[in-house]
Amino acid sequence: MVGCAVTTGVGAAVNTAGVRPSDTVLVLGCGGVGLNAIQGARLAGARRIIAADISDEKLEQTRVFGATDLINSARENLADRVRQLTDGRGVEIAIEAIGLPRTIESAYEVLARGGTAVVAGQVADGMRISIDPFVMSDQELSLIGSNYGSSKPDTDFPMLIDHYMNSRIDLDSLVTSVIGLQDINEAFDQMKRGIGIRSVITY
Structure with a gap:
Protein backbone atom coordinates (compact mmCIF):
# COMPACT_ATOMS: atom_id res chain seq x y z
CA MET A 1 0.00 0.00 0.00
CA VAL A 2 2.80 2.39 0.83
CA GLY A 3 4.33 1.68 -2.56
CA CYS A 4 1.17 2.74 -4.38
CA ALA A 5 -1.94 4.58 -3.15
CA VAL A 6 -0.51 5.84 0.15
CA THR A 7 2.49 7.53 -1.45
CA THR A 8 0.40 8.86 -4.34
CA GLY A 9 -2.36 10.31 -2.15
CA VAL A 10 -0.37 11.58 0.81
CA GLY A 11 2.27 12.96 -1.55
CA ALA A 12 -0.33 14.80 -3.67
CA ALA A 13 -1.39 16.74 -0.58
CA VAL A 14 1.96 17.16 1.18
CA ASN A 15 4.50 17.29 -1.66
CA THR A 16 2.63 18.49 -4.75
CA ALA A 17 -0.02 20.77 -3.26
CA GLY A 18 1.98 21.83 -0.22
CA VAL A 19 -1.12 21.99 1.98
CA ARG A 20 -0.83 24.53 4.79
CA PRO A 21 -2.64 24.66 8.15
CA SER A 22 -4.75 27.60 6.93
CA ASP A 23 -6.05 25.69 3.89
CA THR A 24 -9.43 24.20 3.16
CA VAL A 25 -8.90 21.14 0.98
CA LEU A 26 -11.35 19.37 -1.32
CA VAL A 27 -10.66 15.78 -2.39
CA LEU A 28 -12.68 14.48 -5.34
CA GLY A 29 -12.85 10.69 -5.42
CA CYS A 30 -12.52 8.63 -2.26
CA GLY A 31 -10.86 5.42 -3.40
CA GLY A 32 -7.36 4.44 -2.32
CA VAL A 33 -5.63 7.57 -3.63
CA GLY A 34 -8.36 9.92 -2.43
CA LEU A 35 -8.44 8.51 1.08
CA ASN A 36 -4.71 8.98 1.36
CA ALA A 37 -4.92 12.51 -0.03
CA ILE A 38 -7.32 13.15 2.86
CA GLN A 39 -4.77 11.65 5.24
CA GLY A 40 -2.07 13.83 3.73
CA ALA A 41 -4.18 16.96 4.16
CA ARG A 42 -4.81 16.01 7.79
CA LEU A 43 -1.09 15.31 8.30
CA ALA A 44 -0.31 18.78 6.94
CA GLY A 45 -2.80 20.30 9.37
CA ALA A 46 -5.48 21.52 6.94
CA ARG A 47 -8.18 23.36 8.84
CA ARG A 48 -11.00 21.76 6.83
CA ILE A 49 -11.09 18.72 4.55
CA ILE A 50 -14.06 18.19 2.23
CA ALA A 51 -14.54 14.75 0.68
CA ALA A 52 -16.61 14.33 -2.49
CA ASP A 53 -17.75 11.10 -4.12
CA ILE A 54 -20.90 9.51 -5.53
CA SER A 55 -20.81 6.59 -3.06
CA ASP A 56 -22.17 7.05 0.46
CA GLU A 57 -20.19 3.97 1.58
CA LYS A 58 -16.91 5.51 0.44
CA LEU A 59 -17.81 8.87 1.91
CA GLU A 60 -18.45 7.38 5.34
CA GLN A 61 -14.98 5.80 5.27
CA THR A 62 -13.40 9.21 4.77
CA ARG A 63 -14.20 10.33 8.32
CA VAL A 64 -11.71 7.78 9.66
CA PHE A 65 -8.96 9.44 7.63
CA GLY A 66 -9.75 13.05 8.51
CA ALA A 67 -12.60 14.39 6.36
CA THR A 68 -14.62 17.07 8.12
CA ASP A 69 -17.37 17.47 5.50
CA LEU A 70 -18.91 15.08 2.97
CA ILE A 71 -20.51 15.80 -0.40
CA ASN A 72 -22.34 13.17 -2.43
CA SER A 73 -21.98 14.80 -5.84
CA ALA A 74 -24.59 12.46 -7.33
CA ARG A 75 -27.22 14.16 -5.16
CA GLU A 76 -25.78 17.62 -4.55
CA ASN A 77 -24.32 20.25 -6.83
CA LEU A 78 -20.62 20.14 -5.99
CA ALA A 79 -19.82 23.80 -6.68
CA ASP A 80 -22.86 25.07 -4.79
CA ARG A 81 -22.13 22.90 -1.77
CA VAL A 82 -18.43 23.81 -1.67
CA ARG A 83 -19.27 27.50 -1.75
CA GLN A 84 -21.86 27.00 0.97
CA LEU A 85 -19.28 25.29 3.18
CA THR A 86 -16.67 27.99 2.54
CA ASP A 87 -18.91 31.07 2.82
CA GLY A 88 -18.68 31.59 -0.93
CA ARG A 89 -14.88 31.66 -0.98
CA GLY A 90 -14.01 28.27 -2.49
CA VAL A 91 -11.13 26.01 -1.48
CA GLU A 92 -7.41 26.75 -1.43
CA ILE A 93 -6.55 23.22 -2.61
CA ALA A 94 -8.60 20.76 -4.69
CA ILE A 95 -7.15 17.29 -5.30
CA GLU A 96 -8.71 15.27 -8.10
CA ALA A 97 -8.18 11.55 -7.48
CA ILE A 98 -10.34 10.01 -10.22
CA GLY A 99 -8.80 10.96 -13.55
CA LEU A 100 -11.88 12.19 -15.44
CA PRO A 101 -12.06 15.43 -17.45
CA ARG A 102 -15.27 16.58 -15.76
CA THR A 103 -13.97 16.07 -12.24
CA ILE A 104 -10.70 17.82 -13.10
CA GLU A 105 -12.71 20.79 -14.38
CA SER A 106 -14.88 20.68 -11.25
CA ALA A 107 -11.79 20.78 -9.03
CA TYR A 108 -10.56 23.85 -10.87
CA GLU A 109 -13.95 25.57 -10.80
CA VAL A 110 -14.30 25.55 -7.00
CA LEU A 111 -10.94 27.15 -6.19
CA ALA A 112 -10.63 30.26 -4.08
CA ARG A 113 -8.56 33.13 -5.43
CA GLY A 114 -4.93 31.96 -5.63
CA GLY A 115 -6.01 28.33 -5.24
CA THR A 116 -4.44 25.21 -6.73
CA ALA A 117 -6.09 22.20 -8.35
CA VAL A 118 -3.96 19.04 -8.34
CA VAL A 119 -4.58 16.20 -10.80
CA ALA A 120 -3.58 13.02 -8.95
CA GLY A 121 -6.00 10.65 -10.72
CA GLN A 122 -4.71 8.61 -13.65
CA VAL A 123 -6.15 10.16 -16.82
CA ALA A 124 -6.65 8.05 -19.95
CA ASP A 125 -4.43 8.95 -22.88
CA GLY A 126 -5.95 11.51 -25.23
CA MET A 127 -8.41 13.08 -22.77
CA ARG A 128 -8.81 16.87 -22.88
CA ILE A 129 -10.23 19.46 -20.49
CA SER A 130 -11.58 22.96 -20.95
CA ILE A 131 -10.79 25.88 -18.64
CA ASP A 132 -11.22 29.64 -18.89
CA PRO A 133 -7.77 31.27 -19.19
CA PHE A 134 -9.16 34.67 -18.21
CA VAL A 135 -10.34 33.26 -14.89
CA MET A 136 -6.94 31.58 -14.43
CA SER A 137 -5.07 34.87 -14.76
CA ASP A 138 -7.66 37.07 -13.07
CA GLN A 139 -7.98 34.82 -10.03
CA GLU A 140 -4.34 33.64 -10.08
CA LEU A 141 -5.34 29.98 -10.17
CA SER A 142 -3.01 27.02 -10.68
CA LEU A 143 -3.70 23.65 -12.29
CA ILE A 144 -0.87 21.15 -11.77
CA GLY A 145 -0.24 17.44 -12.14
CA SER A 146 1.01 15.04 -9.50
CA ASN A 147 2.94 11.97 -10.62
CA TYR A 148 3.19 9.40 -7.81
CA GLY A 149 2.70 12.14 -5.23
CA SER A 150 5.84 14.00 -6.36
CA SER A 151 7.62 11.49 -4.15
CA LYS A 152 11.20 10.33 -3.73
CA PRO A 153 10.75 6.70 -2.63
CA ASP A 154 14.13 6.38 -0.94
CA THR A 155 13.19 9.11 1.53
CA ASP A 156 9.39 9.16 1.40
CA PHE A 157 8.81 5.45 2.06
CA PRO A 158 10.73 5.44 5.37
CA MET A 159 9.04 8.71 6.36
CA LEU A 160 5.56 7.28 5.68
CA ILE A 161 6.37 4.17 7.70
CA ASP A 162 7.58 6.41 10.51
CA HIS A 163 4.30 8.35 10.33
CA TYR A 164 2.43 5.05 10.57
CA MET A 165 4.50 3.72 13.46
CA ASN A 166 3.83 6.95 15.35
CA SER A 167 0.08 6.94 14.57
CA ARG A 168 0.21 10.01 12.36
CA ILE A 169 -1.29 8.14 9.39
CA ASP A 170 -3.59 5.12 9.41
CA LEU A 171 -2.72 2.13 7.23
CA ASP A 172 -4.72 -0.48 9.12
Missing part, protein backbone atom coordinates in the same frame (compact mmCIF):
# COMPACT_ATOMS: atom_id res chain seq x y z
CA SER A 173 -8.08 1.03 8.21
CA LEU A 174 -7.19 0.84 4.52
CA VAL A 175 -7.30 -2.97 4.72
CA THR A 176 -10.87 -4.16 4.49
CA SER A 177 -10.22 -7.90 4.17
CA VAL A 178 -7.54 -10.53 4.59
CA ILE A 179 -8.00 -13.36 2.11
CA GLY A 180 -6.35 -16.56 0.98
CA LEU A 181 -4.93 -17.02 -2.50
CA GLN A 182 -7.98 -19.13 -3.41
CA ASP A 183 -10.20 -16.05 -2.93
CA ILE A 184 -8.32 -13.80 -5.32
CA ASN A 185 -10.93 -13.95 -8.11
CA GLU A 186 -13.67 -12.85 -5.73
CA ALA A 187 -11.42 -10.01 -4.55
CA PHE A 188 -11.01 -8.84 -8.16
CA ASP A 189 -14.79 -8.99 -8.64
CA GLN A 190 -15.31 -6.89 -5.51
CA MET A 191 -12.73 -4.38 -6.70
CA LYS A 192 -14.53 -4.02 -10.04
CA ARG A 193 -17.80 -3.44 -8.19
CA GLY A 194 -16.19 -0.78 -6.01
CA ILE A 195 -16.54 -2.79 -2.81
CA GLY A 196 -13.91 -2.26 -0.12
CA ILE A 197 -10.55 -0.54 -0.35
CA ARG A 198 -7.69 -3.03 -0.16
CA SER A 199 -7.40 -6.78 0.38
CA VAL A 200 -4.29 -8.42 1.81
CA ILE A 201 -3.56 -11.89 0.44
CA THR A 202 -1.96 -14.48 2.71
CA TYR A 203 -0.48 -17.72 1.39
Whole structure:
Protein backbone atom coordinates (compact mmCIF):
# COMPACT_ATOMS: atom_id res chain seq x y z
CA MET A 1 0.00 0.00 0.00
CA VAL A 2 2.80 2.39 0.83
CA GLY A 3 4.33 1.68 -2.56
CA CYS A 4 1.17 2.74 -4.38
CA ALA A 5 -1.94 4.58 -3.15
CA VAL A 6 -0.51 5.84 0.15
CA THR A 7 2.49 7.53 -1.45
CA THR A 8 0.40 8.86 -4.34
CA GLY A 9 -2.36 10.31 -2.15
CA VAL A 10 -0.37 11.58 0.81
CA GLY A 11 2.27 12.96 -1.55
CA ALA A 12 -0.33 14.80 -3.67
CA ALA A 13 -1.39 16.74 -0.58
CA VAL A 14 1.96 17.16 1.18
CA ASN A 15 4.50 17.29 -1.66
CA THR A 16 2.63 18.49 -4.75
CA ALA A 17 -0.02 20.77 -3.26
CA GLY A 18 1.98 21.83 -0.22
CA VAL A 19 -1.12 21.99 1.98
CA ARG A 20 -0.83 24.53 4.79
CA PRO A 21 -2.64 24.66 8.15
CA SER A 22 -4.75 27.60 6.93
CA ASP A 23 -6.05 25.69 3.89
CA THR A 24 -9.43 24.20 3.16
CA VAL A 25 -8.90 21.14 0.98
CA LEU A 26 -11.35 19.37 -1.32
CA VAL A 27 -10.66 15.78 -2.39
CA LEU A 28 -12.68 14.48 -5.34
CA GLY A 29 -12.85 10.69 -5.42
CA CYS A 30 -12.52 8.63 -2.26
CA GLY A 31 -10.86 5.42 -3.40
CA GLY A 32 -7.36 4.44 -2.32
CA VAL A 33 -5.63 7.57 -3.63
CA GLY A 34 -8.36 9.92 -2.43
CA LEU A 35 -8.44 8.51 1.08
CA ASN A 36 -4.71 8.98 1.36
CA ALA A 37 -4.92 12.51 -0.03
CA ILE A 38 -7.32 13.15 2.86
CA GLN A 39 -4.77 11.65 5.24
CA GLY A 40 -2.07 13.83 3.73
CA ALA A 41 -4.18 16.96 4.16
CA ARG A 42 -4.81 16.01 7.79
CA LEU A 43 -1.09 15.31 8.30
CA ALA A 44 -0.31 18.78 6.94
CA GLY A 45 -2.80 20.30 9.37
CA ALA A 46 -5.48 21.52 6.94
CA ARG A 47 -8.18 23.36 8.84
CA ARG A 48 -11.00 21.76 6.83
CA ILE A 49 -11.09 18.72 4.55
CA ILE A 50 -14.06 18.19 2.23
CA ALA A 51 -14.54 14.75 0.68
CA ALA A 52 -16.61 14.33 -2.49
CA ASP A 53 -17.75 11.10 -4.12
CA ILE A 54 -20.90 9.51 -5.53
CA SER A 55 -20.81 6.59 -3.06
CA ASP A 56 -22.17 7.05 0.46
CA GLU A 57 -20.19 3.97 1.58
CA LYS A 58 -16.91 5.51 0.44
CA LEU A 59 -17.81 8.87 1.91
CA GLU A 60 -18.45 7.38 5.34
CA GLN A 61 -14.98 5.80 5.27
CA THR A 62 -13.40 9.21 4.77
CA ARG A 63 -14.20 10.33 8.32
CA VAL A 64 -11.71 7.78 9.66
CA PHE A 65 -8.96 9.44 7.63
CA GLY A 66 -9.75 13.05 8.51
CA ALA A 67 -12.60 14.39 6.36
CA THR A 68 -14.62 17.07 8.12
CA ASP A 69 -17.37 17.47 5.50
CA LEU A 70 -18.91 15.08 2.97
CA ILE A 71 -20.51 15.80 -0.40
CA ASN A 72 -22.34 13.17 -2.43
CA SER A 73 -21.98 14.80 -5.84
CA ALA A 74 -24.59 12.46 -7.33
CA ARG A 75 -27.22 14.16 -5.16
CA GLU A 76 -25.78 17.62 -4.55
CA ASN A 77 -24.32 20.25 -6.83
CA LEU A 78 -20.62 20.14 -5.99
CA ALA A 79 -19.82 23.80 -6.68
CA ASP A 80 -22.86 25.07 -4.79
CA ARG A 81 -22.13 22.90 -1.77
CA VAL A 82 -18.43 23.81 -1.67
CA ARG A 83 -19.27 27.50 -1.75
CA GLN A 84 -21.86 27.00 0.97
CA LEU A 85 -19.28 25.29 3.18
CA THR A 86 -16.67 27.99 2.54
CA ASP A 87 -18.91 31.07 2.82
CA GLY A 88 -18.68 31.59 -0.93
CA ARG A 89 -14.88 31.66 -0.98
CA GLY A 90 -14.01 28.27 -2.49
CA VAL A 91 -11.13 26.01 -1.48
CA GLU A 92 -7.41 26.75 -1.43
CA ILE A 93 -6.55 23.22 -2.61
CA ALA A 94 -8.60 20.76 -4.69
CA ILE A 95 -7.15 17.29 -5.30
CA GLU A 96 -8.71 15.27 -8.10
CA ALA A 97 -8.18 11.55 -7.48
CA ILE A 98 -10.34 10.01 -10.22
CA GLY A 99 -8.80 10.96 -13.55
CA LEU A 100 -11.88 12.19 -15.44
CA PRO A 101 -12.06 15.43 -17.45
CA ARG A 102 -15.27 16.58 -15.76
CA THR A 103 -13.97 16.07 -12.24
CA ILE A 104 -10.70 17.82 -13.10
CA GLU A 105 -12.71 20.79 -14.38
CA SER A 106 -14.88 20.68 -11.25
CA ALA A 107 -11.79 20.78 -9.03
CA TYR A 108 -10.56 23.85 -10.87
CA GLU A 109 -13.95 25.57 -10.80
CA VAL A 110 -14.30 25.55 -7.00
CA LEU A 111 -10.94 27.15 -6.19
CA ALA A 112 -10.63 30.26 -4.08
CA ARG A 113 -8.56 33.13 -5.43
CA GLY A 114 -4.93 31.96 -5.63
CA GLY A 115 -6.01 28.33 -5.24
CA THR A 116 -4.44 25.21 -6.73
CA ALA A 117 -6.09 22.20 -8.35
CA VAL A 118 -3.96 19.04 -8.34
CA VAL A 119 -4.58 16.20 -10.80
CA ALA A 120 -3.58 13.02 -8.95
CA GLY A 121 -6.00 10.65 -10.72
CA GLN A 122 -4.71 8.61 -13.65
CA VAL A 123 -6.15 10.16 -16.82
CA ALA A 124 -6.65 8.05 -19.95
CA ASP A 125 -4.43 8.95 -22.88
CA GLY A 126 -5.95 11.51 -25.23
CA MET A 127 -8.41 13.08 -22.77
CA ARG A 128 -8.81 16.87 -22.88
CA ILE A 129 -10.23 19.46 -20.49
CA SER A 130 -11.58 22.96 -20.95
CA ILE A 131 -10.79 25.88 -18.64
CA ASP A 132 -11.22 29.64 -18.89
CA PRO A 133 -7.77 31.27 -19.19
CA PHE A 134 -9.16 34.67 -18.21
CA VAL A 135 -10.34 33.26 -14.89
CA MET A 136 -6.94 31.58 -14.43
CA SER A 137 -5.07 34.87 -14.76
CA ASP A 138 -7.66 37.07 -13.07
CA GLN A 139 -7.98 34.82 -10.03
CA GLU A 140 -4.34 33.64 -10.08
CA LEU A 141 -5.34 29.98 -10.17
CA SER A 142 -3.01 27.02 -10.68
CA LEU A 143 -3.70 23.65 -12.29
CA ILE A 144 -0.87 21.15 -11.77
CA GLY A 145 -0.24 17.44 -12.14
CA SER A 146 1.01 15.04 -9.50
CA ASN A 147 2.94 11.97 -10.62
CA TYR A 148 3.19 9.40 -7.81
CA GLY A 149 2.70 12.14 -5.23
CA SER A 150 5.84 14.00 -6.36
CA SER A 151 7.62 11.49 -4.15
CA LYS A 152 11.20 10.33 -3.73
CA PRO A 153 10.75 6.70 -2.63
CA ASP A 154 14.13 6.38 -0.94
CA THR A 155 13.19 9.11 1.53
CA ASP A 156 9.39 9.16 1.40
CA PHE A 157 8.81 5.45 2.06
CA PRO A 158 10.73 5.44 5.37
CA MET A 159 9.04 8.71 6.36
CA LEU A 160 5.56 7.28 5.68
CA ILE A 161 6.37 4.17 7.70
CA ASP A 162 7.58 6.41 10.51
CA HIS A 163 4.30 8.35 10.33
CA TYR A 164 2.43 5.05 10.57
CA MET A 165 4.50 3.72 13.46
CA ASN A 166 3.83 6.95 15.35
CA SER A 167 0.08 6.94 14.57
CA ARG A 168 0.21 10.01 12.36
CA ILE A 169 -1.29 8.14 9.39
CA ASP A 170 -3.59 5.12 9.41
CA LEU A 171 -2.72 2.13 7.23
CA ASP A 172 -4.72 -0.48 9.12
CA SER A 173 -8.08 1.03 8.21
CA LEU A 174 -7.19 0.84 4.52
CA VAL A 175 -7.30 -2.97 4.72
CA THR A 176 -10.87 -4.16 4.49
CA SER A 177 -10.22 -7.90 4.17
CA VAL A 178 -7.54 -10.53 4.59
CA ILE A 179 -8.00 -13.36 2.11
CA GLY A 180 -6.35 -16.56 0.98
CA LEU A 181 -4.93 -17.02 -2.50
CA GLN A 182 -7.98 -19.13 -3.41
CA ASP A 183 -10.20 -16.05 -2.93
CA ILE A 184 -8.32 -13.80 -5.32
CA ASN A 185 -10.93 -13.95 -8.11
CA GLU A 186 -13.67 -12.85 -5.73
CA ALA A 187 -11.42 -10.01 -4.55
CA PHE A 188 -11.01 -8.84 -8.16
CA ASP A 189 -14.79 -8.99 -8.64
CA GLN A 190 -15.31 -6.89 -5.51
CA MET A 191 -12.73 -4.38 -6.70
CA LYS A 192 -14.53 -4.02 -10.04
CA ARG A 193 -17.80 -3.44 -8.19
CA GLY A 194 -16.19 -0.78 -6.01
CA ILE A 195 -16.54 -2.79 -2.81
CA GLY A 196 -13.91 -2.26 -0.12
CA ILE A 197 -10.55 -0.54 -0.35
CA ARG A 198 -7.69 -3.03 -0.16
CA SER A 199 -7.40 -6.78 0.38
CA VAL A 200 -4.29 -8.42 1.81
CA ILE A 201 -3.56 -11.89 0.44
CA THR A 202 -1.96 -14.48 2.71
CA TYR A 203 -0.48 -17.72 1.39
